[in-house]
Amino acid sequence: MDKSVIVCRCEEISYEEIEEVINQGGRTFDDIKRITRCGMGACQSKICSKLVAEVIHKQTGLSMEQIYPPRFRMPISPVSLEALATDSQQFSTVKSVLDEIELTDGKVK
Ligand code: FES
Structure with missing residues (x-):
């Protein structure tokens, strides 16, 4: 995937930015959310949560079942x-x- 692809459209967070957080040890959607604001946009991660989970899966090898969904408030x-x-x-x-x-x-x- 092209690293400049926008994964979170609401906050304009790219694949590369998410990958960077994962390389620094991020393993959950909430780790990525805290550092990048990914998932904090108008849709409240309804659009990007699955895409971010796929990036985490691809980068870490964690199974999709091991990747928790974002925390909702x-x-x-x-x-x-x-x-x-x-x-x-x-x-x-x-x-x-x-x-x-x-x-x-x-x-x-
Ligand atoms: S696409 Fe990520 S918060 Fe809307």
């Missing part, structure tokens, strides 16, 4: 701020955090 799908602020049944954890935020002149205290 809430919210898993896009949510509007209005829904977070008003739909307390569905987003009770987020709502309780928002309730604790105090604003002064539109800024968080």
Whole structure:
């Protein structure tokens, strides 16, 4: 594969950048994510996670079953701020955090 190929389109991370992290000891998607921002784009790694796993597999020889998927954090799908602020049944954890935020002149205290 051409090393300039973009693997993570959202963050514009190339095959070469991922390979470099692996050469420095990275073995998981999260290792690569922490160093390159790969997987932190708008799609939250839905597009690039399998491609990165294939790069890890190719470079390290680890089987695909040994390569863990990226760690996901809430919210898993896009949510509007209005829904977070008003739909307390569905987003009770987020709502309780928002309730604790105090604003002064539109800024968080
Ligand atoms: S393609 Fe990697 S985060 Fe979207």
